[in-house]
Amino acid sequence: MDTIGPAMSRDISSLRSPRLLSRKAKLAALAIILFLFYAVGVSVRSNRGIRIVVENESGVTLRDANIVLEQGGPYLLGGIAAGKKKEIFIVPRNDSRVRASFTDQNGQTHSEIVAGYVEHGYCGNVTVRVLRNLSLRSRDESFALLNWKSWYGFL
Numbered sequence: 001m002d003t004i005g006p007a008m009s010r011d012i013s014s015l016r017s018p019r020l021l022s023r024k025a026k027l028a029a030l031a032i033i034l035f036l037f038y039a040v041g042v043s044v045r046s047n048r049g050i051r052i053v054v055e056n057e058s059g060v061t062l063r064d065a066n067i068v069l070e071q072g073g074p075y076l077l078g079g080i081a082a083g084k085k086k087e088i089f090i091v092p093r094n095d096s097r098v099r100a101s102f103t104d105q106n107g108q109t110h111s112e113i114v115a116g117y118v119e120h121g122y123c124g125n126v127t128v129r130v131l132r133n134l135s136l137r138s139r140d141e142s143f144a145l146l147n148w149k150s151w152y153g154f155l
Contacts (some may be wrong), residue, residue: 014098017155041150046123049091050115050142051153054100056080062102062130064109071096080130092118100128100136114138123147 021029052067054077065077065086071094077086080102090098096118101111114128114136124144129137147153 015049022154038150040145040154042148045147045150045153046145048089048123048154050098050118050122050124050126051087052098052100052114052126052128053085053087053090054080054130056082056130058082058130058132058134059139060105062104065102066100068099068101069096069099092120092122095119098124099124100138102130104134110134110136112136115142121145125153127149133155 004139009135052075054065054067054088056062059082061082062080065080067075067076067088067090069092072092075088075090076118077088080086097113098115098118099111100114101109104136105110112135115126115138122142122144124147127139130136
């Protein structure tokens with residue numbers, strides 16, 4: 001007689017139907033995964049340095065546009081058509097100022113300081129707008145040590 005007792009039948013039935021994760025466990029796992037994705041993005045963005053965006057609102061094409069660290073080399077942007085923008089990430093190695101320069105359609109060079117002080121480890125943003133009169137307006141938010149925008153900070 002092959003009779004299985006009550007204890008054995010429970011053990012066998014638990015092997016046949018695996019327990020699924022509860023809804024709370026799934027949400028907790030998703031939250032952990034999203035947090036790790038965000039944290040990796042903060043680390044990656046913070047290591048890329050300062051994001052500089054040059055927006056050409058002048059109505060003319062800018063030639064030989066550059067971003068120059070006064071204690072470092074130039075970052076070449078090239079030409080920027082009217083209504084367009086270009087961005088670049090710079091990593092300062094020393095304490096420095098950041099200068100933007102370009103040549104207008106008459107061959108005249110324009111140059112202004114757009115970030116008064118940056119240093120190694122900064123990872124914020126600088127937005128430079130070239131206005132109709134070819135003057136520069138900048139918003140300097142370069143002083144961040146961590147970029148909390150994570151992956152969004154690359155857009």
